[in-house]
Amino acid sequence: MTFSTCDLCDNNEDKLADGSLAVLPPIFASFGKRALFAGPAKTLKVFEDNVLVRKTLETPGNGQVLVVDGGGSLRCALVGGKLGELAEKNGWAGIVVNGCVRDTLELNACDVGIRALATHPQRSVRKGLGDADLTVSIAGVAVHPGDWIYADVDGVAVSRTELI
Template identity: 40%
Template sequence: MSEATTMDKENFVTCDLLDAHPESQVCLPNIEGKSFYSFGGKDRFCGEIVTVKCFEDNSRVKELLNSDGTDKNGDGKVLVVDGGGSMRCALLGDMIAESAIVNGWAGVVIYGCVRDVDDMAQMELGVMALGCIPRKSNRRDEGQTDIEISFGDLTLNSGMFIYADNNGMIASDSALL
């Protein structure tokens, strides 16, 4: 990025942000043989983190991304989901992704899988996940929100900030932009 270019939420590069803020956490490019890939229509997104921990149950994911102005509304935030790295079912599909857009979420990061990827690729939403699978998750009304989660050398809490682009993801305790 040239010196004359000012970085903002629509125009940043994680490499440049990390150079300017070397104390930031960096997500490893390969976690136990798995890597994050971009599945959304936006290949660059950032925002304040809301954390969810769930395993093969997307009840909390749907609940939060469906929020309609409550204390958990999107407002440019990024939902970060610790799905335990499961590759057996998807925690996000096109219908829930559409709810995220309607409710103002900037993006979703899933340590797990997504589905309906052709449709999501056309949506104005950032989506990073380990992979895709056509199987949907079961809904058992399980999962925890606003707890510390860890994956890929990241330790994240709600209220932190995450920045994602084609170079990878970085996280910080405070806003970098």
């Protein structure tokens, strides 16, 4: 799959205008081997707890993008090297984390695309709290389960429908 988020925006100005296509603010750092990835969103809402993230990445990804609303916390990491390896092994196209990641050398060796706010060496708590398959807000942009996520070196676009 080849695309450009710039071209997606240029070719879908009507969708940008009506809100069915949006772009995440340019606050996300890139990790993993895939600079370009796309797929339907699987959504999670957690806060400083990555048990649900692990459980989800243990399941077949089937080319989906896991979108994790971590509340923008910069106090611990929600995804690390072992979870990056799980994502690759189980066929996830990518992960977008509204929060932090860690083990970046390990993440960068994984054949998966990852976007996150920052890195943090501390792991999250493991209480198992959180929700799946609901509309989340990632840096002010609503992401619904099944929305299409398109990420490349220029940014991350969220579309209510598949664009390519």
